[in-house]
Amino acid sequence: MENGRSETLMTALGFDPGAAQLYSRLLPLTGWPCAAVAATLSASEGELKEEAAPLIESGVISCGETLTVLSPTAVVAHMLERAATRAQDAHDHLLKISQSVPYVAGTAARLPTTIGEEHPIDGEVIATEFTPETFERLVSATSGDMMWLRPAVTVHPSEMRFISVIEAATKSGRRCRGIYPVAALKHSPDVLRMRVEIGEDIRILPHVATHLMVVGSTHAMFPDPLGLVEQPLVNVRQRGVVEVVTCYFEELWHRALPAAELEELPSAERRLLLVELASGAQDEQIARRLGVSLRTVRRRVAELLEELGASSRFEAGVEAARRGWL
Structure with a gap:
């Protein structure tokens, strides 16, 4: 009975069925010499470590002289800690991106210290309002999915024009994902409903800390400093920066609640x-x-x-x- 729950738990935590099944077989053998464990499974120690690589890399088991296997409860606590660390790391990286603004803006300012040769980051600062026309040009000039964080949904005349651009994008096959704070359900339910109807995939978090938009793998846009104010807006095309920002969004997306479940x-x-x-x-x-x-x-x-x-x-x-x- 214990092994059945473990396998279901491990699959829910993202391990493939093979790794989940191996975990269930190894759990009762914790504390055994690894050589004896391998012999029990009709394998060499090298083959055991190769097969258990996903579990070893995640820290669920260790196989030195003896086998150590975390209990199901300890596995959950360990995976929660890993997820929290990844989210914090992504958040810290995103905060550090603001230090690149002097390069993006093309000013004479420089970071306090440098390592090796300096190169400006590809991008610019948008000091004026981000308009529907700007958004439409960005969408038409790019490809790939779009994702954004919106700390507040302000209902203003240009909102419908943004929505029409998103609708055209979803009809062309591009996926659009947005994360909104739970307060938006109270203050702007009609806007969220319209966005769902045109194909935007919406999820909800208790709190959204900053504006953010990622377009495909080529553009990341966020305010400097990070927060609720949209201007000035930093538009970065540096691949590494876009990847970091995308990781941050995906971590939040995983934690957020699908809007459909709010019912x-x-x-x-x-x-x-x-x-x-x-x-x-x-x-x-x-x-x-x-x-x-x-x-x-x-x-x-x-x-x-x-x-x-x-x-x-x-x-x-x-x-x-x-x-x-x-």
Whole structure:
């Protein structure tokens, strides 16, 4: 029974069925000499390590003189920590990109220290309003999927013109993805509904920290400094920078809740709350981001801990991940 749950858990965590099955076979053998484990599986130590490479690389097992296999609960905690580290690294990289603005702007300013020969980053600063016409020219001159973060959805006359460009892009086969804060569901539900109807794939997070747009593998646009203000807008075409920004978006996309699931309350509210708890947010921050009172947040956290049978928020995160809620 334990092995069945482990295999299901490992598959849910992204391991292929072969690695999940091997984990189930190795779990009861933890503490054995690796030579004995290999013999039990009718393989050499080298063949065992080669077959278990995904598990070893992820830190789920180690195979020195003896075999060490993390328990299912420890695996979830370990994978949560790895995911949090990746998200933080991507966020830190994105913040450092703002240091490149002097090069992009073509000013005489330079970074405090340099290593090797200096080269300006390919891109420019857009100091004026980012208009529908600018957006349309960008879309027509590029290919590939588009993705964006929108911390706030302001309803203004040009919104419909942006939507028409997105509709044309989706009809041509380009995928458009947007991440919005949960507050947008209250303040601009009609705009989100229109965007869904034209083919935009929308997900929701409790809080979106900055504007951001990525077009294919060629353009990344974000404000400097990062945040809610859209100007000045940095447009970067440097491949490495675009890749970093894309990784940051994908990490947020993985954590966000599909808009369609927001109709499945209270499960949607529960998941949004879990996302906030997993990020380490305090009750006051959660209340502000979800648009509810502090008293309501504390009541829901207490109910969630009781539902999961957890004695702490960390334990609740582990159990929620095991159940597939995160």
